[in-house]
Amino acid sequence: GAGVSQTPSNKVTEKGKYVELRCDPISGHTALYWYRQSLGQGPEFLIYFQGTGAADDSGLPNDRFFAVRPEGSVSTLKIQRTERGDSAVYLCASSPTVRVGNTGELFFGEGSRLTVL
Amino acid sequence: AQSVTQLDSHVSVSEGTPVLLRCNYSSSYSPSLFWYVQHPNKGLQLLLKYTSAATLVKGINGFEAEFKKSETSFHLTKPSAHMSDAAEYFCVVSEIGATNKLIFGTGTLLAVQP
Structure with missing residues:
Protein backbone atom coordinates (compact mmCIF):
# COMPACT_ATOMS: atom_id res chain seq x y z
CA GLY A 1 0.00 0.00 0.00
CA ALA A 2 0.92 3.65 -0.13
CA GLY A 3 1.38 4.10 3.59
CA VAL A 4 1.76 2.23 6.87
CA SER A 5 -1.39 0.28 7.60
CA GLN A 6 -2.46 -0.72 11.10
CA THR A 7 -5.30 -3.01 12.11
CA PRO A 8 -7.55 -2.91 13.95
CA SER A 9 -8.03 0.84 14.20
CA ASN A 10 -9.94 0.33 17.43
CA LYS A 11 -9.92 -2.58 19.86
CA VAL A 12 -11.93 -2.88 23.05
CA THR A 13 -11.11 -5.80 25.28
CA GLU A 14 -11.57 -6.97 28.83
CA LYS A 15 -8.88 -7.07 31.47
CA GLY A 16 -6.93 -10.29 31.30
CA LYS A 17 -7.56 -10.97 27.61
CA TYR A 18 -4.94 -11.44 24.88
CA VAL A 19 -4.62 -8.88 22.08
CA GLU A 20 -2.79 -8.76 18.76
CA LEU A 21 -2.16 -5.55 16.82
CA ARG A 22 -0.95 -5.73 13.25
CA CYS A 23 1.29 -3.39 11.27
CA ASP A 24 1.87 -3.50 7.52
CA PRO A 25 4.80 -1.19 6.71
CA ILE A 26 5.57 0.61 3.49
CA SER A 27 6.84 -1.88 0.93
CA GLY A 28 10.62 -2.11 0.94
CA HIS A 29 11.14 -0.41 4.30
CA THR A 30 13.59 -2.47 6.29
CA ALA A 31 13.13 -0.77 9.64
CA LEU A 32 9.91 -1.03 11.66
CA TYR A 33 9.07 0.59 14.99
CA TRP A 34 6.34 0.32 17.57
CA TYR A 35 5.48 3.27 19.80
CA ARG A 36 2.80 3.72 22.44
CA GLN A 37 0.97 7.01 22.98
CA SER A 38 -0.99 7.43 26.17
CA LEU A 39 -3.53 10.21 26.60
CA GLY A 40 -1.86 13.60 26.83
CA GLN A 41 1.62 12.21 26.21
CA GLY A 42 4.03 11.99 23.34
CA PRO A 43 4.70 8.63 21.71
CA GLU A 44 7.04 6.36 23.68
CA PHE A 45 9.36 3.89 21.98
CA LEU A 46 8.59 0.21 22.48
CA ALA A 67 6.40 -8.36 18.99
CA VAL A 68 7.36 -10.38 15.94
CA ARG A 69 8.22 -9.72 12.32
CA PRO A 70 8.79 -13.22 10.91
CA GLU A 71 9.27 -12.37 7.25
CA GLY A 72 10.73 -8.91 7.60
CA SER A 73 7.57 -7.14 6.51
CA VAL A 74 4.34 -7.34 8.55
CA SER A 75 4.73 -7.09 12.31
CA THR A 76 2.42 -8.12 15.14
CA LEU A 77 2.48 -6.63 18.62
CA LYS A 78 1.12 -9.10 21.15
CA ILE A 79 -0.11 -8.22 24.61
CA GLN A 80 -0.94 -10.96 27.10
CA ARG A 81 -3.15 -10.63 30.19
CA THR A 82 -4.10 -7.07 29.30
CA GLU A 83 -4.43 -4.51 32.09
CA ARG A 84 -6.35 -1.24 32.19
CA VAL A 89 -2.85 4.25 20.98
CA TYR A 90 -0.23 1.89 19.59
CA LEU A 91 1.65 3.44 16.69
CA CYS A 92 3.66 1.64 14.06
CA ALA A 93 6.22 3.37 11.86
CA SER A 94 8.60 2.27 9.14
CA SER A 95 11.72 3.70 7.59
CA PRO A 96 13.78 2.85 4.52
CA THR A 97 17.01 3.18 6.48
CA VAL A 98 18.27 2.23 9.91
CA ARG A 99 20.01 5.56 10.45
CA VAL A 100 16.96 7.54 11.51
CA GLY A 101 19.18 10.07 13.17
CA ASN A 102 20.34 11.19 9.77
CA THR A 103 17.01 11.41 8.02
CA GLY A 104 14.55 11.76 10.85
CA GLU A 105 11.70 10.54 8.77
CA LEU A 106 9.65 7.77 10.18
CA PHE A 107 6.43 7.08 8.31
CA PHE A 108 3.70 6.51 10.86
CA GLY A 109 0.43 4.65 10.60
CA GLU A 110 -2.75 6.06 12.10
CA GLY A 111 -2.47 3.80 15.10
CA SER A 112 -4.51 1.15 16.86
CA ARG A 113 -6.51 2.49 19.79
CA LEU A 114 -6.64 -0.13 22.53
CA THR A 115 -9.15 0.17 25.36
CA VAL A 116 -8.98 -2.31 28.21
CA LEU A 117 -12.13 -2.38 30.34
CA ALA B 1 20.34 10.89 28.00
CA GLN B 2 18.63 13.01 25.42
CA SER B 3 15.29 14.66 26.12
CA VAL B 4 13.08 17.47 24.89
CA THR B 5 10.80 19.78 26.84
CA GLN B 6 7.88 21.48 25.18
CA LEU B 7 7.15 24.54 27.24
CA ASP B 8 3.48 24.96 26.33
CA SER B 9 0.87 22.23 26.31
CA HIS B 10 -1.66 24.49 24.54
CA VAL B 11 -1.21 27.49 22.27
CA SER B 12 -4.05 29.49 20.75
CA VAL B 13 -3.58 32.03 17.96
CA SER B 14 -5.80 33.93 15.58
CA GLU B 15 -5.74 33.12 11.90
CA GLY B 16 -3.14 35.25 10.13
CA THR B 17 -1.02 35.88 13.23
CA PRO B 18 2.43 34.36 13.94
CA VAL B 19 2.90 30.97 15.54
CA LEU B 20 5.60 30.16 18.09
CA LEU B 21 5.86 26.69 19.63
CA ARG B 22 8.71 26.37 22.08
CA CYS B 23 11.05 23.44 22.58
CA ASN B 24 14.19 23.03 24.66
CA TYR B 25 16.44 20.02 24.36
CA SER B 26 18.95 18.27 26.55
CA SER B 27 21.80 16.40 24.92
CA SER B 28 25.43 15.68 25.64
CA TYR B 29 26.25 15.79 21.96
CA SER B 30 25.13 17.74 18.92
CA PRO B 31 21.63 16.39 18.53
CA SER B 32 19.40 15.59 15.61
CA LEU B 33 16.13 17.42 16.22
CA PHE B 34 12.76 17.22 14.50
CA TRP B 35 9.24 18.56 14.60
CA TYR B 36 6.36 16.21 13.83
CA VAL B 37 2.70 17.18 13.43
CA GLN B 38 -0.34 15.07 14.23
CA HIS B 39 -3.68 16.11 12.81
CA PRO B 40 -6.84 14.57 14.33
CA ASN B 41 -7.27 10.97 13.22
CA LYS B 42 -4.15 11.15 11.07
CA GLY B 43 -0.69 9.64 11.37
CA LEU B 44 2.29 11.63 12.58
CA GLN B 45 4.02 13.56 9.81
CA LEU B 46 7.51 15.00 9.69
CA LEU B 47 7.48 18.82 9.47
CA LEU B 48 11.19 19.50 9.45
CA LYS B 49 14.54 18.25 10.74
CA TYR B 50 17.87 19.61 11.94
CA THR B 51 20.92 17.40 11.48
CA SER B 52 23.90 19.75 12.04
CA ALA B 53 23.72 21.54 8.71
CA ALA B 54 22.10 25.00 8.51
CA THR B 55 20.77 26.17 11.87
CA LEU B 56 17.63 27.67 10.30
CA VAL B 57 15.57 24.83 8.96
CA LYS B 58 12.60 25.23 6.64
CA GLY B 59 9.85 22.66 6.58
CA ILE B 60 6.53 22.02 4.95
CA ASN B 61 3.52 24.34 5.04
CA GLY B 62 5.59 27.45 5.77
CA PHE B 63 6.99 26.27 9.10
CA GLU B 64 10.57 26.80 10.13
CA ALA B 65 12.72 26.23 13.20
CA GLU B 66 16.02 27.60 14.40
CA PHE B 67 18.59 25.54 16.26
CA LYS B 68 20.22 27.67 18.98
CA LYS B 69 22.94 25.80 20.78
CA SER B 70 23.58 28.58 23.29
CA GLU B 71 19.95 28.44 24.38
CA THR B 72 19.48 24.68 23.80
CA SER B 73 16.33 25.57 21.92
CA PHE B 74 14.62 24.49 18.72
CA HIS B 75 11.48 26.62 18.54
CA LEU B 76 8.98 26.17 15.71
CA THR B 77 7.60 29.27 14.00
CA LYS B 78 5.29 30.29 11.19
CA PRO B 79 4.68 33.89 10.11
CA SER B 80 0.95 33.54 9.54
CA ALA B 81 -1.31 30.84 10.96
CA HIS B 82 -3.91 29.10 8.85
CA MET B 83 -6.95 27.25 10.12
CA SER B 84 -5.51 24.02 8.73
CA ASP B 85 -2.50 24.36 11.07
CA ALA B 86 -4.65 23.34 14.04
CA ALA B 87 -3.05 20.11 15.25
CA GLU B 88 -0.72 18.67 17.86
CA TYR B 89 2.98 19.34 17.38
CA PHE B 90 5.78 17.23 18.80
CA CYS B 91 9.40 18.22 19.26
CA VAL B 92 11.62 15.16 18.88
CA VAL B 93 15.27 14.30 19.49
CA SER B 94 17.07 11.30 18.08
CA GLU B 95 18.92 9.22 20.63
CA ILE B 96 22.64 9.29 20.14
CA GLY B 97 24.31 5.98 19.33
CA ALA B 98 21.27 3.86 18.65
CA THR B 99 20.32 6.21 15.80
CA ASN B 100 16.99 4.52 15.58
CA LYS B 101 15.10 5.70 18.62
CA LEU B 102 13.15 8.94 18.53
CA ILE B 103 12.35 10.60 21.85
CA PHE B 104 9.19 12.69 21.73
CA GLY B 105 8.17 15.67 23.80
CA THR B 106 4.74 15.77 25.41
CA GLY B 107 3.27 17.80 22.57
CA THR B 108 1.76 21.25 22.05
CA LEU B 109 -1.83 21.51 20.92
CA LEU B 110 -2.22 24.44 18.54
CA ALA B 111 -5.65 26.01 18.19
CA VAL B 112 -6.29 28.55 15.43
CA GLN B 113 -9.19 30.93 15.96
CA PRO B 114 -10.99 32.50 12.99
Missing part, protein backbone atom coordinates in the same frame (compact mmCIF):
# COMPACT_ATOMS: atom_id res chain seq x y z
CA ILE A 47 10.60 -1.86 20.01
CA TYR A 48 12.50 -1.60 16.75
CA PHE A 49 13.06 -4.23 14.05
CA GLN A 50 15.75 -4.28 11.43
CA GLY A 51 14.55 -6.92 9.03
CA THR A 52 13.23 -9.90 10.96
CA GLY A 53 15.15 -9.35 14.17
CA ALA A 54 14.32 -7.09 17.09
CA ALA A 55 17.34 -4.78 17.22
CA ASP A 56 16.14 -2.90 20.29
CA ASP A 57 13.28 -3.97 22.55
CA SER A 58 14.30 -1.83 25.51
CA GLY A 59 11.00 0.05 25.52
CA LEU A 60 8.74 -2.93 26.09
CA PRO A 61 7.26 -2.31 29.54
CA ASN A 62 7.24 -5.94 30.75
CA ASP A 63 7.13 -9.53 29.58
CA ARG A 64 3.43 -9.35 28.76
CA PHE A 65 4.42 -7.46 25.62
CA PHE A 66 6.00 -9.20 22.66
CA GLY A 85 -3.04 0.61 32.12
CA ASP A 86 -2.33 -0.84 28.68
CA SER A 87 -5.03 1.38 27.21
CA ALA A 88 -3.34 3.66 24.68
Whole structure:
Protein backbone atom coordinates (compact mmCIF):
# COMPACT_ATOMS: atom_id res chain seq x y z
CA GLY A 1 0.00 0.00 0.00
CA ALA A 2 0.92 3.65 -0.13
CA GLY A 3 1.38 4.10 3.59
CA VAL A 4 1.76 2.23 6.87
CA SER A 5 -1.39 0.28 7.60
CA GLN A 6 -2.46 -0.72 11.10
CA THR A 7 -5.30 -3.01 12.11
CA PRO A 8 -7.55 -2.91 13.95
CA SER A 9 -8.03 0.84 14.20
CA ASN A 10 -9.94 0.33 17.43
CA LYS A 11 -9.92 -2.58 19.86
CA VAL A 12 -11.93 -2.88 23.05
CA THR A 13 -11.11 -5.80 25.28
CA GLU A 14 -11.57 -6.97 28.83
CA LYS A 15 -8.88 -7.07 31.47
CA GLY A 16 -6.93 -10.29 31.30
CA LYS A 17 -7.56 -10.97 27.61
CA TYR A 18 -4.94 -11.44 24.88
CA VAL A 19 -4.62 -8.88 22.08
CA GLU A 20 -2.79 -8.76 18.76
CA LEU A 21 -2.16 -5.55 16.82
CA ARG A 22 -0.95 -5.73 13.25
CA CYS A 23 1.29 -3.39 11.27
CA ASP A 24 1.87 -3.50 7.52
CA PRO A 25 4.80 -1.19 6.71
CA ILE A 26 5.57 0.61 3.49
CA SER A 27 6.84 -1.88 0.93
CA GLY A 28 10.62 -2.11 0.94
CA HIS A 29 11.14 -0.41 4.30
CA THR A 30 13.59 -2.47 6.29
CA ALA A 31 13.13 -0.77 9.64
CA LEU A 32 9.91 -1.03 11.66
CA TYR A 33 9.07 0.59 14.99
CA TRP A 34 6.34 0.32 17.57
CA TYR A 35 5.48 3.27 19.80
CA ARG A 36 2.80 3.72 22.44
CA GLN A 37 0.97 7.01 22.98
CA SER A 38 -0.99 7.43 26.17
CA LEU A 39 -3.53 10.21 26.60
CA GLY A 40 -1.86 13.60 26.83
CA GLN A 41 1.62 12.21 26.21
CA GLY A 42 4.03 11.99 23.34
CA PRO A 43 4.70 8.63 21.71
CA GLU A 44 7.04 6.36 23.68
CA PHE A 45 9.36 3.89 21.98
CA LEU A 46 8.59 0.21 22.48
CA ILE A 47 10.60 -1.86 20.01
CA TYR A 48 12.50 -1.60 16.75
CA PHE A 49 13.06 -4.23 14.05
CA GLN A 50 15.75 -4.28 11.43
CA GLY A 51 14.55 -6.92 9.03
CA THR A 52 13.23 -9.90 10.96
CA GLY A 53 15.15 -9.35 14.17
CA ALA A 54 14.32 -7.09 17.09
CA ALA A 55 17.34 -4.78 17.22
CA ASP A 56 16.14 -2.90 20.29
CA ASP A 57 13.28 -3.97 22.55
CA SER A 58 14.30 -1.83 25.51
CA GLY A 59 11.00 0.05 25.52
CA LEU A 60 8.74 -2.93 26.09
CA PRO A 61 7.26 -2.31 29.54
CA ASN A 62 7.24 -5.94 30.75
CA ASP A 63 7.13 -9.53 29.58
CA ARG A 64 3.43 -9.35 28.76
CA PHE A 65 4.42 -7.46 25.62
CA PHE A 66 6.00 -9.20 22.66
CA ALA A 67 6.40 -8.36 18.99
CA VAL A 68 7.36 -10.38 15.94
CA ARG A 69 8.22 -9.72 12.32
CA PRO A 70 8.79 -13.22 10.91
CA GLU A 71 9.27 -12.37 7.25
CA GLY A 72 10.73 -8.91 7.60
CA SER A 73 7.57 -7.14 6.51
CA VAL A 74 4.34 -7.34 8.55
CA SER A 75 4.73 -7.09 12.31
CA THR A 76 2.42 -8.12 15.14
CA LEU A 77 2.48 -6.63 18.62
CA LYS A 78 1.12 -9.10 21.15
CA ILE A 79 -0.11 -8.22 24.61
CA GLN A 80 -0.94 -10.96 27.10
CA ARG A 81 -3.15 -10.63 30.19
CA THR A 82 -4.10 -7.07 29.30
CA GLU A 83 -4.43 -4.51 32.09
CA ARG A 84 -6.35 -1.24 32.19
CA GLY A 85 -3.04 0.61 32.12
CA ASP A 86 -2.33 -0.84 28.68
CA SER A 87 -5.03 1.38 27.21
CA ALA A 88 -3.34 3.66 24.68
CA VAL A 89 -2.85 4.25 20.98
CA TYR A 90 -0.23 1.89 19.59
CA LEU A 91 1.65 3.44 16.69
CA CYS A 92 3.66 1.64 14.06
CA ALA A 93 6.22 3.37 11.86
CA SER A 94 8.60 2.27 9.14
CA SER A 95 11.72 3.70 7.59
CA PRO A 96 13.78 2.85 4.52
CA THR A 97 17.01 3.18 6.48
CA VAL A 98 18.27 2.23 9.91
CA ARG A 99 20.01 5.56 10.45
CA VAL A 100 16.96 7.54 11.51
CA GLY A 101 19.18 10.07 13.17
CA ASN A 102 20.34 11.19 9.77
CA THR A 103 17.01 11.41 8.02
CA GLY A 104 14.55 11.76 10.85
CA GLU A 105 11.70 10.54 8.77
CA LEU A 106 9.65 7.77 10.18
CA PHE A 107 6.43 7.08 8.31
CA PHE A 108 3.70 6.51 10.86
CA GLY A 109 0.43 4.65 10.60
CA GLU A 110 -2.75 6.06 12.10
CA GLY A 111 -2.47 3.80 15.10
CA SER A 112 -4.51 1.15 16.86
CA ARG A 113 -6.51 2.49 19.79
CA LEU A 114 -6.64 -0.13 22.53
CA THR A 115 -9.15 0.17 25.36
CA VAL A 116 -8.98 -2.31 28.21
CA LEU A 117 -12.13 -2.38 30.34
CA ALA B 1 20.34 10.89 28.00
CA GLN B 2 18.63 13.01 25.42
CA SER B 3 15.29 14.66 26.12
CA VAL B 4 13.08 17.47 24.89
CA THR B 5 10.80 19.78 26.84
CA GLN B 6 7.88 21.48 25.18
CA LEU B 7 7.15 24.54 27.24
CA ASP B 8 3.48 24.96 26.33
CA SER B 9 0.87 22.23 26.31
CA HIS B 10 -1.66 24.49 24.54
CA VAL B 11 -1.21 27.49 22.27
CA SER B 12 -4.05 29.49 20.75
CA VAL B 13 -3.58 32.03 17.96
CA SER B 14 -5.80 33.93 15.58
CA GLU B 15 -5.74 33.12 11.90
CA GLY B 16 -3.14 35.25 10.13
CA THR B 17 -1.02 35.88 13.23
CA PRO B 18 2.43 34.36 13.94
CA VAL B 19 2.90 30.97 15.54
CA LEU B 20 5.60 30.16 18.09
CA LEU B 21 5.86 26.69 19.63
CA ARG B 22 8.71 26.37 22.08
CA CYS B 23 11.05 23.44 22.58
CA ASN B 24 14.19 23.03 24.66
CA TYR B 25 16.44 20.02 24.36
CA SER B 26 18.95 18.27 26.55
CA SER B 27 21.80 16.40 24.92
CA SER B 28 25.43 15.68 25.64
CA TYR B 29 26.25 15.79 21.96
CA SER B 30 25.13 17.74 18.92
CA PRO B 31 21.63 16.39 18.53
CA SER B 32 19.40 15.59 15.61
CA LEU B 33 16.13 17.42 16.22
CA PHE B 34 12.76 17.22 14.50
CA TRP B 35 9.24 18.56 14.60
CA TYR B 36 6.36 16.21 13.83
CA VAL B 37 2.70 17.18 13.43
CA GLN B 38 -0.34 15.07 14.23
CA HIS B 39 -3.68 16.11 12.81
CA PRO B 40 -6.84 14.57 14.33
CA ASN B 41 -7.27 10.97 13.22
CA LYS B 42 -4.15 11.15 11.07
CA GLY B 43 -0.69 9.64 11.37
CA LEU B 44 2.29 11.63 12.58
CA GLN B 45 4.02 13.56 9.81
CA LEU B 46 7.51 15.00 9.69
CA LEU B 47 7.48 18.82 9.47
CA LEU B 48 11.19 19.50 9.45
CA LYS B 49 14.54 18.25 10.74
CA TYR B 50 17.87 19.61 11.94
CA THR B 51 20.92 17.40 11.48
CA SER B 52 23.90 19.75 12.04
CA ALA B 53 23.72 21.54 8.71
CA ALA B 54 22.10 25.00 8.51
CA THR B 55 20.77 26.17 11.87
CA LEU B 56 17.63 27.67 10.30
CA VAL B 57 15.57 24.83 8.96
CA LYS B 58 12.60 25.23 6.64
CA GLY B 59 9.85 22.66 6.58
CA ILE B 60 6.53 22.02 4.95
CA ASN B 61 3.52 24.34 5.04
CA GLY B 62 5.59 27.45 5.77
CA PHE B 63 6.99 26.27 9.10
CA GLU B 64 10.57 26.80 10.13
CA ALA B 65 12.72 26.23 13.20
CA GLU B 66 16.02 27.60 14.40
CA PHE B 67 18.59 25.54 16.26
CA LYS B 68 20.22 27.67 18.98
CA LYS B 69 22.94 25.80 20.78
CA SER B 70 23.58 28.58 23.29
CA GLU B 71 19.95 28.44 24.38
CA THR B 72 19.48 24.68 23.80
CA SER B 73 16.33 25.57 21.92
CA PHE B 74 14.62 24.49 18.72
CA HIS B 75 11.48 26.62 18.54
CA LEU B 76 8.98 26.17 15.71
CA THR B 77 7.60 29.27 14.00
CA LYS B 78 5.29 30.29 11.19
CA PRO B 79 4.68 33.89 10.11
CA SER B 80 0.95 33.54 9.54
CA ALA B 81 -1.31 30.84 10.96
CA HIS B 82 -3.91 29.10 8.85
CA MET B 83 -6.95 27.25 10.12
CA SER B 84 -5.51 24.02 8.73
CA ASP B 85 -2.50 24.36 11.07
CA ALA B 86 -4.65 23.34 14.04
CA ALA B 87 -3.05 20.11 15.25
CA GLU B 88 -0.72 18.67 17.86
CA TYR B 89 2.98 19.34 17.38
CA PHE B 90 5.78 17.23 18.80
CA CYS B 91 9.40 18.22 19.26
CA VAL B 92 11.62 15.16 18.88
CA VAL B 93 15.27 14.30 19.49
CA SER B 94 17.07 11.30 18.08
CA GLU B 95 18.92 9.22 20.63
CA ILE B 96 22.64 9.29 20.14
CA GLY B 97 24.31 5.98 19.33
CA ALA B 98 21.27 3.86 18.65
CA THR B 99 20.32 6.21 15.80
CA ASN B 100 16.99 4.52 15.58
CA LYS B 101 15.10 5.70 18.62
CA LEU B 102 13.15 8.94 18.53
CA ILE B 103 12.35 10.60 21.85
CA PHE B 104 9.19 12.69 21.73
CA GLY B 105 8.17 15.67 23.80
CA THR B 106 4.74 15.77 25.41
CA GLY B 107 3.27 17.80 22.57
CA THR B 108 1.76 21.25 22.05
CA LEU B 109 -1.83 21.51 20.92
CA LEU B 110 -2.22 24.44 18.54
CA ALA B 111 -5.65 26.01 18.19
CA VAL B 112 -6.29 28.55 15.43
CA GLN B 113 -9.19 30.93 15.96
CA PRO B 114 -10.99 32.50 12.99
